[in-house]
Amino acid sequence: MRFLIISCFYFLLISCSLKTTKTLVEKEPDKKEVINEYFANPDIDYVYKAKLQIYNNNYGGILIIKKIEPNHYRVVFTTEFGNKIFDLDLDADNLHVKYIVEQLNKKKLIKTLHSDFQLLVRQNNLIEKEFISKTDFIYKSKIINKDSYYFYLKSNNKLNKIISSSKTNEKLTIEFNDIDDKIAKKISMVHHNFNMKIDLTFINN
């Protein structure tokens, strides 16, 4: 009977634990901050061809990201013709919606866009924990009160993935591919708990 209770408790613990770090061993972090350099240069206009899938609607266009000053970014999405779909001002943890088309002007969606882009662009993030893995350096941080896991490939020490999660479930995965110097030329952002996906391809402007 005791064995059964312990087994059940162990099973419950395993099934409730986060997939991201389930098999990993925790260690003392060897540094204080993780750095995301992909949107860090204020002299660069980061311009991407973008495909957004929000619920069952597809939006194609251009996504423009610009660092205005430390911890302050503008994120603008336009159609290919140049008509703005949204224009967000991310200043530290605060969001100022400068413009959004009526169809997307929904509180929940705006909140999601805020947390997604904040996670995508934020440069310096305090490390809470580090995990041991064969292929990656993995650091846990917190962005707008959400657990965020930063994966740096050991082979080149480049940030290749960020996962945002609750205590038990992965919510959003951002993958950085085709990295040239400090620019990620391909980026995908996929939500796991609802139908939202963003694919970005860097445009040389």
Add this chain to the structure above:
Amino acid sequence: MRFKVYFTGLIWLFFTFNMVSQQNVLSKQESDTLREKVIEKSKNTSTIRSDFVQYKHLDFLSNDIKSSGNLVFKAPDMIKWEYQDPFNYIVIFKDKKLHINDSGTTSKIDLSSSKTFESLNGLIIKSVTGDMFDDDKFEITYFHNEANYIVKFRPLDKALRSFINEFVLHFDMNPLDVIELKMIESSEDYTLISFLNQKFNESISNEVFNN
């Protein structure tokens, strides 16, 4: 140092004054004549082929975002915009629908579901021939500089104005081709499209407008 600041300020003032002074208001008679001629030319235009260069200006960017391609227009209301650089993207306006080919992925948008979008896209079609002269929809003002006529169309509809605060068309003085379209947002950010190598009234098959 102070001299340098004053000198830069003076140069800036000179250029600003020069730019403003370049645009002179047309008289009522001149604007009526221009309007009649553009409408007449538009009526006699059955097709247009043109290259274009587009600049997206956002006040916080270091450089405008440049893209380019070509367009084909066939009266009364079919138009194909093809972006070729720095990405491949085709949009065809036909039968009140937008047919999109985004680097091989095709889709269709029914414009009748949104009056504002339908209106906006209708205006983009009309802007190619220049015939946007509708006093019920716009407050229209007329100017000229040394080389061009400049006509500004300010939408009266608030919903449309939330997208575009003003359309500005530049016509060359002879033969009144639209050479530039500027769509200015209320934030003063804008999209500028220059039309190049225009060819009029060539034979163009309807198949060109299949996605």
